[in-house]
Amino acid sequence: MEQTIRKKRHYTSGDIIFNIINYTVFTLITLSCIYPFYYMFINTISSNQMSANGQINWYPQQIHWKNYIDVFQLSGLPQAFLISVLRTVIGTVTNVLASAFLGFMFTQKKMWKRTFWYRFVVITMYFNAGLVPLFLVAYNLHLTNNFWIYILPMVVQPFNIILVKTYVESIPASLQEAAEIDGAGIVCIFTKIILPVCSPILATIAIFSAVNQWNSFQDTLIYITDSRLYSLQYLLYTYINASTSIATLIKNNPNLSGAAIANLATQQTPTSVRMTVSIIVIIPILLVYPWFQRYFVKGIMIGSVKG
């Protein structure tokens, strides 16, 4: 008690009111950012019957984890999951390597017309031909309904190249010169020296690239009509918009109905499917999130750095 009084000496009554309001507002903002995800989560592990009736709002009831197994038996979901994982892995690796390589190469003063080609790359950030022209290019190259449309347009990212270039320029040039005297070629210098030295910035790029790939929805919408190539995000969108067709999907699935009749509480409902898929979509983000945070400021720099 004495301690608190001593501490309070520094505060005026205005300060106290200010603090109360400030803490309250931030608590509310924070809650608004986590409650929706909590709400969906408790609905996926509660009795599906109660969840469909809207009885699960604050805490889970009749906890079960069966939804997470059942949902993978829906036709299309394992495939979409695979597509999303593949595009995230391949897309991230190719983007990181290409950004590192190009960022490094643009520091090589000996390159033919270096400044021109660098501007050629950077200027593409400031214009966009539009959706249909891009679609027509992809269409003519047979990239519509093709997995590689998820990867190829994302390989060369000017933002990331600028970021790596700036980073490489900050490391001593003597590092490369020493390797050149030892007879190392440009590719060898890149793999043996530049890649390891640049790893902090490459980690930043990797994480942002991975989140982008995982979250990407638009490219499926524009280029893909073949349901085998749907990403998880797109599948989730179709699930939300077509609750009734999910209901038929569940009924038609023999694996599900056998088990479902046995227990009403764990029977799949459109609500349970929607929310379970949502949680599956968000889990990878939550998993990388803790590592992610220290890259935040750097990541914002990606968006605002000068060319």
Place this chain on the structure above:
Amino acid sequence: MPHTIETTGTTSAVKENTLHKRNRLQSYKLFLLILPFLALLFIFSYLPLYGWVYAFFDYKPPLKLSQCQFVGWQWFTYLFSNPMQISELGKVIVNTLAMSSLGILTSPLSMIFAIFLNEIRCKPFKKAAQTLATLPNFISWVMIYSVAFALFSTTGMVNNVGQALGWFSEPVHFLDSDDHTWLAMLLWGTWKGLGWGAIMYLASISNIDQDLYEAAKVDGAGRFSLMWHVTLPGLLPTYFVLLMLQIANFLTNGLDQYYVFHNSFNMEHIQVLDLYVFLLGLGNGSYALSIALSMMKTIISVFLLFVVNTLSKVTRGESLI
């Protein structure tokens, strides 16, 4: 070829010449290594510009361009030809301008968020609030729509609780209605971007010279004066840069948000330019018309960027790009 130099007795001129040649070869080799990537960039960034010529033809998809009729500016004039077309495009433009203006009007919110969060002395609370408020930024718009659906659909949480508590007698249609569409879109955008937007400002706050605070305190400044006279002016340059970029992107609202939230009820107020271009082109198959719109949008956007950049040069002596 080093040995040729040795055998011909090495005049310095020959030596320089070969050295020069080797350097030339080396410089081409470096270029060839990045050529595949430049080609990729060319395909996906420059080649689509060629697609703009389709805006001047009566393009019918299975046909080749050479088989289509050249129509000149017909599609551009068509956009403004009859009252129906004008009113449709008018609505789209009003929606676009409204969403962008509302975005610009609420852009100080992130700065205010950062300033007030900075006033919180309890480190763990500050860290937790910052971390959790940033989370929605890393969630896709589809996921946010899923959240919206879970909470605000007619069987969603808000309706359940509201009806249980007797706030409303029958389910309120939050998503499938056209009431307050702009406001709803603005709020979702703010919810997603608020915490993320604040990070840049928090970084800027930590760069403000501590001596300024000390000096102001000596002069008798209270907490609010410090916020108003030291922190806020310290953040204005950052705010200015972000504002300029936002103005440059005035016509770009993004497709994802408006696509996932759009339905037949709210179409009137949700159809922004990006959504219109998409639905017109890939929904209706009016390729040429859609390209004509994209073209105008890109040209205006590049012009805006140029204006904003000049403005930045004049006022800050530093260009944005």
